[in-house]
Amino acid sequence: MEVxxxxxxxxxxxxxxxxxxxxxxxxxSYAHKECIxxxxxxxxxxxxxxxxxxLFAVVNSTxxxxxxxxxxxxxxxxxxxxxxxxxSYFYTQKxxxxxxxxxxxxxxxxxxxxxxxxxQLKEAYNQALEDRSIGSWLTELVERSFxxxxxxxxxxxxxxxxxxxxxxxxxxAKKIFDKIEGKSVLxxxxxxxxxxxxxxxxxNGVTNIYVANRTHERAEELARQFNGQVLPFASVKENLELMxxxxxxxxAPHFLFNKEEVQKTLHRRKNRPLFFIDIAVPRNVxxxxxxxxxxxxxxxxxxxxxxxxxxxxRQKEAKYAETIVERFVEQFWEKLxxxxxxxxxxxxxQKFEAIRxxxxxxxxxxxxxLSDAExxxxxxxxxxxxxxxxxxPICLLKKKSxxxxxxxYIQAAKELFNLDGFKRP
Amino acid sequence: xNVAFFLISLGCYFGAVFCHLMNLINQRVWARQWGNLxxxxxxxxxxxxxxxxxxxxxxxPIANLHESLSFFGWxxxxxxxxxxxxxxxxxxxxxxxxxxxxxxFSASMLPKEIQPLIPALQSMWLxxxxxxxxxxxxxxxxxxxxxIMYLIQENQLRSKKIxxxxxxxxxxxxxxxxIHKSLVFGFPLLTIGIITGSLWANTAWxxxxxxxxxxxxxxxxxxxxxxxxxxxxxxxxxGRKSAYLAxxxxxxxLFTFLGVNLLLKGLHSYA
Numbered sequence: 251m252e253v254x255x256x257x258x259x260x261x262x263x264x265x266x267x268x269x270x271x272x273x274x275x276x277x278x279s280y281a282h283k284e285c286i287x288x289x290x291x292x293x294x295x296x297x298x299x300x301x302x303x304x305l306f307a308v309v310n311s312t313x314x315x316x317x318x319x320x321x322x323x324x325x326x327x328x329x330x331x332x333x334x335x336x337x338s339y340f341y342t343q344k345x346x347x348x349x350x351x352x353x354x355x356x357x358x359x360x361x362x363x364x365x366x367x368x369x370q371l372k373e374a375y376n377q378a379l380e381d382r383s384i385g386s387w388l389t390e391l392v393e394r395s396f397x398x399x400x401x402x403x404x405x406x407x408x409x410x411x412x413x414x415x416x417x418x419x420x421x422x423a424k425k426i427f428d429k430i431e432g433k434s435v436l437x438x439x440x441x442x443x444x445x446x447x448x449x450x451x452x453x454n455g456v457t458n459i460y461v462a463n464r465t466h467e468r469a470e471e472l473a474r475q476f477n478g479q480v481l482p483f484a485s486v487k488e489n490l491e492l493m494x495x496x497x498x499x500x501x502a503p504h505f506l507f508n509k510e511e512v513q514k515t516l517h518r519r520k521n522r523p524l525f526f527i528d529i530a531v532p533r534n535v536x537x538x539x540x541x542x543x544x545x546x547x548x549x550x551x552x553x554x555x556x557x558x559x560x561x562x563x564r565q566k567e568a569k570y571a572e573t574i575v576e577r578f579v580e581q582f583w584e585k586l587x588x589x590x591x592x593x594x595x596x597x598x599x600q601k602f603e604a605i606r607x608x609x610x611x612x613x614x615x616x617x618x619x620l621s622d623a624e625x626x627x628x629x630x631x632x633x634x635x636x637x638x639x640x641x642x643p644i645c646l647l648k649k650k651s652x653x654x655x656x657x658x659y660i661q662a663a664k665e666l667f668n669l670d671g672f673k674r675p
Numbered sequence: 676x677n678v679a680f681f682l683i684s685l686g687c688y689f690g691a692v693f694c695h696l697m698n699l700i701n702q703r704v705w706a707r708q709w710g711n712l713x714x715x716x717x718x719x720x721x722x723x724x725x726x727x728x729x730x731x732x733x734x735x736p737i738a739n740l741h742e743s744l745s746f747f748g749w750x751x752x753x754x755x756x757x758x759x760x761x762x763x764x765x766x767x768x769x770x771x772x773x774x775x776x777x778x779x780f781s782a783s784m785l786p787k788e789i790q791p792l793i794p795a796l797q798s799m800w801l802x803x804x805x806x807x808x809x810x811x812x813x814x815x816x817x818x819x820x821x822x823i824m825y826l827i828q829e830n831q832l833r834s835k836k837i838x839x840x841x842x843x844x845x846x847x848x849x850x851x852x853x854i855h856k857s858l859v860f861g862f863p864l865l866t867i868g869i870i871t872g873s874l875w876a877n878t879a880w881x882x883x884x885x886x887x888x889x890x891x892x893x894x895x896x897x898x899x900x901x902x903x904x905x906x907x908x909x910x911x912x913x914g915r916k917s918a919y920l921a922x923x924x925x926x927x928x929l930f931t932f933l934g935v936n937l938l939l940k941g942l943h944s945y946a
Binding site: 404405410411424425426428519523540546556563 | 832
């Protein structure tokens with residue numbers, strides 16, 4: 251029994267191929283049943299997202315199964331197996347476990363740390379459970395990967411910092427105001443990006459949104475969407491002191507806010523901080539405004555820079571996450587292997603016990619006049635001999651349970667002690 | 676016995692500072708947890724040391740420089756633990772614990788034997804005057820540390836050079852609030868400390884105020900903090916300005932506490 255992964259992802263295959271190979275929900279269900287029924291694999295779980303199509307399987311013979319899976323996939327999606335050869339990968343044993351853990355932790359994602367993949371994996375898992383294509387091995391492995399993902403999420407910062415411009419704006423607001431609940435936001439101009447940023451602010455607890463736009467209808471439309479109020483474009487400056495966060499995105503060719511005005515506003519609001527998010531190009535806020543203390547001005551480039559450094563931070567955390575994943579891979583691998591050895595050890599002791607019983611019976615039938623105490627001594631003697639003889643082989647098997655050639659030792663033990671009976675010549 | 680407890684606590688504090696600095700660098704959850712565990716155990720041993728010392732000497736153990744420094748450090752750790760329990764401000768430990776460690780470590784360098792209380796200090800005022808003063812000093816230490824953290828974070832946000840501290844330090848609002856809370860809490864304590872000192876001076880030296888260097892410097896410190904509190908409530912002095920003043924104020928605190936004792940001679944020179 252071996253765990254394998256066969257598939258392709260955004261790193262190995264372009265979107266033209268990924269889209270051809272992706273599975274719909276009903277297709278997954280069909281494929282699950284088909285592969286299990288035709289005995290290509292023992293257990294199967296198909297994960298199909300826009301960035302990856304992967305088949306996690308438990309098989310008896312790796313090479314045959316990979317070949318069969320490849321053929322199945324090619325036939326299923328009507329593409330030639332040669333194309334699949336170029337874009338797919340397969341991992342076995344430890345590598346397969348590592349791959350699943352990394353996928354679950356979003357270390358293999360296009361944007362490291364993005365949270366969707368775990369949900370998609372859970373969906374795939376539930377589908378496989380429903381189709382009964384998944385057995386004890388994969389169940390344990392996948393459940394374990396969820397555990398690892400949770401651990402990574404809480405112990406590292408790979409999904410902490412914003413990686414989109416509009417989220418970065420919200421994050422910056424939180425670094426300035428801490429809690430943005432109850433803060434007032436002013437949208438000057440109505441662009442797509444400012445709308446997005448406003449939406450994120452809303453979902454983070456901002457309640458007062460004001461919209462000012464040159465065309466009144468558009469302002470009203472936006473205000474309705476955000477449950478906010480319309481502010482006449484001309485009265486923006488008088489009302490500036492009520493605002494905490496100002497998002498500008500007009501196409502005005504000149505600066506809408508200059509240093510002197512903002513300075514005056516600050517006095518009126520007792521120096522409570524102001525945060526300008528200037529998404530417009532050309533810029534709407536004079537860069538000199540940022541010289542006022544307690545005023546922070548971020549233009550589109552600044553926000554991009556924050557995103558970039560957030561990405562770097564995630565990569566740093568990802569390195570640490572990899573070491574944690576590695577620890578879990580080792581752990582799981584050991585467990586799997588010790589499980590490989592355990593049946594052999596059980597068979598071994600059972601066989602020796604059977605021999606002991608048999609020989610004792612023979613001996614006792616030849617010596618019918620023994621007292622109970624004497625029988626006891628002989629029985630103990632036999633037991634001690636078998637135990638001592640088995641001690642070293644069992645220790646060796648346990649010790650070898652997590653090396654690469656475990657299977658070899660298991661095979662050797664089976665053949666040396668003829669554990670499979672007379673099935674093997 | 677009290678010295679043994681004191682040294683154990685010093686060891687714990689060293690470990691705690693190490694863990695908190697580790698946490699500042701790589702943000703590992705375990706580093707913070709270990710740091711706080713060590714701080715708490717250090718604090719427990721430190722408290723035991725103070726209690727045993729109080730038991731043996733029969734007076735509040737704030738009567739010489741070793742005892743004052745040790746108590747100062749103890750008060751900072753106490754406030755830190757309360758804050759950590761209530762607010763969990765990120766990276767606060769990495770900034771405030773080294774400061775406490777400096778005081779406790781300097782205390783450990785000084786003679787630690789229990790000395791008999793000199794007659795001038797044998798008064799019920801000793802306990803009240805010293806605990807309120809040092810309580811005030813310890814809260815100002817938090818205003819000081821929060822001021823430093825504020826300036827670092829503000830610099831990161833303003834210069835738009837997003838670095839290590841941007842991710843590690845709390846938001847400006849939280850830091851500004853910490854400065855504010857420390858002042859609101861510490862200022863009355865300092866005021867009570869000065870008033871009780873003055874009442875005590877009247878019974879011990881026969882006059883409420885005698886312009887002893889300690890009194891003078893304490894008054895200057897008091898004025899700085901009074902100005903800071905006042906400006907905050909009236910004209911909205913906050914942010915960078917309060918951060919600077921909180922830092923300057925604490926320099927005066929240190930001079931009132933240590934500088935006066937070590938450099939200037941006066942009625943307060945007991946150390």
